[in-house]
Amino acid sequence: MTKTPFPFSAIVGQEDMKQAMILTAVDPGIGGVLVFGDRGTGKSTAVRALAALLPPITAVQGCPINAETHDACPDWANIETKKTHKIPTPVIDLPLGATEDRVVGALDIERALTRGEKAFEPGLLARANRGYLYIDEVNLLEDHIVDLLLDVAQSGENVVEREGLSIRHPARFVLVGSGNPEEGELRPQLLDRFGLSVEVRSPNDVAERIEVIKRRDAFESDFDTFMAHYTKEDAKIRRKILAARKLLPQIETPDDILHDCAELCIALGSDGLRGELTLLRAARALAAYGKKTTLTRQHLKQIAPIALSHRLRRDPLDEAGSTTRVTRTVDAVLA
Template identity: 80%
Template sequence: MKTPFPFSAIVGQHEMKQAMILTAVDPGIGGVLVFGDRGTGKSTAVRALAALLPPIKVVEGCPVNSERVADCPSWAEIGSRKVISRSTPVIDLPLGATEDRVVGALDIERALTRGEKTFEPGLLARANRGYLYIDEVNLLEDHIVDLLLDVAQSGENVVEREGLSIRHPARFVLVGSGNPEEGELRPQLLDRFGLSVEVRSPDNIAERVEVIKRRDAFERDFDAFMATFGAQDAEIRETILKARKRLPKVKTPDAILNDCAELCIALGSDGLRGELTLLRGARALAAYRGDRTLKRDHLRDIAPSALSHRLRRDPLDEAGSGARVNRIVADVLG
C-alpha cells in the first residue's frame, strides 16, 4: 500500500487542516465538511489524515474496533482476546454504495453453504472509532443520507431485516468533500457537520509553484521527501496526543459562554448546535495551542468554520456566509 502524501506537506489550506486536526483532538466536534474547487487537496488531506492520526488499541479481529473484549458484539467471531495497536480507521463511503454495504446484512454465502444466519458487518462497523469519508457528499442518495443521520444521532447502527436483529456501536467522525457547483447538501446532513470550510485554488504564483515542487519531489525522491515531512507529521501527531490530555483541563470562563450565545443570536443561527460546536471547537483549539484558558482569540479563529454553514441564506449578501460571520465576530468580540 502506497504511503499517502504527508499532511504537513500540504501547501496553504490552513483552515481545512486546522479543522481536521481539531476533530482529532476532540472527535465530539462532529466532523468536517470541505467544499471547494476540484484539485484543491480535499481528498489528499483526508488520506494524509489517516497516516497522521495516532493509533488506537483494538481487540484483534473485532469488526467494530472495540478496545475491550467485553465491548465486542455478541455476534462477532473474534477468535482472539489479544489487544493490538492499529491505525485509526479512515473508511471511504462510495457514492454508489448499497444500503447493505453501508449498514451490513446477512452473509448470503454462509447462509447458502452452511445454513447459518450470520451478520456481515458494513462500512459503519469498520468506521467505528475512526473516520467515515464521503467524496462528493452532496451527490449522496437520499436514503443513504437518512441512514447516516440516524446513526450520527444515536451513535449506534441498528439492522433489523432478513430475520436479523443486530446492534453495534458506530461512532465516527464524518468527513465530507464536494464541489458546490454540482449540487447543494441537504440541510439535515449539513447541520450534522461540526465544522465547514471552503477551499479555493491558490491565486499566488509562488504558492502554486511550491505545490508543484512538493508533489514532484514526493514522486521523484520519495525517501528524502518523507524524511523531511514525515518528521513534521510526527510532531503534529505528538501535539494532538498532548492536546487530548490537556483538553479536559481547559478552563471556560462564563464570559466566553456569553460570547458564544451572543454570536449565535447575532448571526441568527437555528438551534443551539452552533453554540455547542463553537465552544467545543474553540476548546480543542486552545488545547492544541497549549493554552489553559479559553479566550476570545480562540472563538475568533474557529467561528467561521463552526458557524458559516448554519446561517440562513441571504440572497442580498454577495460576500458569502464566511464574510458575514467575520463581520459579526468583529462587531461582537471587537
C-alpha cells in the same frame, strides 16, 4: 502494495482545512468536517494524509467494530480472544454507489448457503467505528443513504432489522465530506451534522503554486528524501495532537466566554443550539492544541468562521457569502 499517502505536513496552504481536521483529531466529538471547493485543491489528499498522521488505536484482534475491550465487542462477532493490538485509526471510504446493505451490513449469504447459519456481515459503518468515514462528492449522495447517516450520527449506533436479523452495534465516527459546490448543494439536515465547514480555493499566489508543484514533484521523483523530512514533521503534529487530548479536560471556560458564544449565535440567527456547542468544543480543542489552559475570546474569533458559516440562514440581500458574514458579525459582537 498500498501507496504511501502524501504527508499531511507537506500540504501547501489550505490552513483552514488542515486546522479543522487537526481539531477533530483532538476532539472527535466536534462532529466532523465538510470541505467544499474547487477540483484539484487537495481535499481528498488531505483526508488520506490525515489517516497516516493520526495516532493508532487499541482494538481487540479480529473485532469487526474495532472495540477497545473484549466486553465491548458484540456477541454476534463471536470473538473469543481478549488479545488487543494497535491498529491505524480507521479511515473508511463510502462510495457514492454504495448500497444500503454495504453501508449498514446485512445477512452473510455465503454462510447462510454453505453452512445454513444466519450470520451478520458487517458494513462500512462497523469498520468506521472509532475512526473516520469519508465521503467524496458528499452532495451527490443518494437521499436514502443520507437518511441512514443522519440516524446513525444522531444515535452513535447502527441498528439492522431485516431478514430475520436484529443487530445493534456502536458506530461512532467522524464524518468527513468533500465536494464541489458547482455539482449541487447539500441537504440542510446533513449539512448541520458537520461540526466544521471550510471552503478551499485554488491559490492565486504564484509562489504558493510553485511550491505545490515542487513538493508534488519531489514526492514522486525523490520519494525517500522527501518522506524522510516530512515524516518527522508529521510526527511533530501527531505528538501535539496527543498532548492536546490530554490537556483538553483541563481547559477552563469562563462564564463570559459562554455569554460570547450565545450572543454570537443569536446575532447570526443560527438555528438551534448546535452552533454554540460546536463553537465551544472547537475553541477548546484549539486552545488545547495551542497548549493554553484557559479559553479566550481570541479562540472564539479564530474558530467561529469554520464552526458557524454553514449554519446561517440564506440572506438573498447579502451577497458577501456566509464566511464573510460570520467574520463581520464576530468583529461587531466580540469587538
